[in-house]
């Protein structure tokens with residue numbers, strides 16, 4: 001636990017150092033809203049979820065707390081930050097309300113929407129037809145790929161080598177199914193949060209971790225004795241999760257996501273949280289919700 005925490009601090013120091021070097025250290029706090037400067041709070045008809053949230057002055061958003069670079073609770077500042085968090089701030093800005101970020105791990109994302117604990121989920125959540133039966137999604141705002149992570153000296157070269165191996169992933173994630181299908185003889189270790197998987201591979205209790213590439217890359221940034229192996233297993237389009245049957249709110253969130261992808265906000269967040277670490281360029285996804293639903 002302690003080791004991981006210190007590693008996060010190191011990552012954070014690195015990230016802050018890079019931002020300062022890039023001459024934008026002072027603007028860091030504003031970075032989420034810099035790209036949203038043009039966003040103005042809109043007016044909504046009484047009775048809509050948007051109007052209710054405006055009355056309350058706050059929107060509760062479930063994000064990951066231990067998944068840099070998407071959702072991460074910075075132990076120094078106590079602030080929650082990352083790509084999903086920037087999108088959450090953008091949606092809150094469009095409503096003119098304060099975002100309140102709460103932790104939503106993989107397995108409680110859908111229950112949190114159903115019981116009203118969260119108004120919105122932005123938690124590295126893949127759009128799937130199974131999940132779509134219980135909740136609604138915005139259009140895709142990011143597309144990840146499923147991968148396998150091992151220690152540098154591991155002989156595992158991909159998903160086909162996982163038979164008889166201990167493999168960690170999160171309870172309630174898409175990888176429960178993926179691994180059952182693609183590595184039926186692997187011994188699955190299902191945990192609540194990805195930081196637990198990281199600790200388990202570091203102390204040798206599991207041989208591999210499987211989940212989205214961006215989550216695994218976040219682990220490699222924390223621990224460079226880990227590496228990705230094999231070909232991508234799956235395509236995982238991320239959507240904002242919304243309580244089922246609230247069409248107006250779904251349209252509103254999708255509109256904000258579309259604007260964010262078109263006006264440079266997405267690129268700024270991508271570069272800040274992902275691009276600068278991976279040196280990879282990426283465009284905002286063009287996949288539609290209907291296409292995403294056909295994939296998984």
Ligand code: GLU
Nearest residue numbers: 106124125126170173174
């Ligand atoms: N994107 C996958 C999912 O929604 C894996 C990541 C996660 O568990 O948050 O299940």
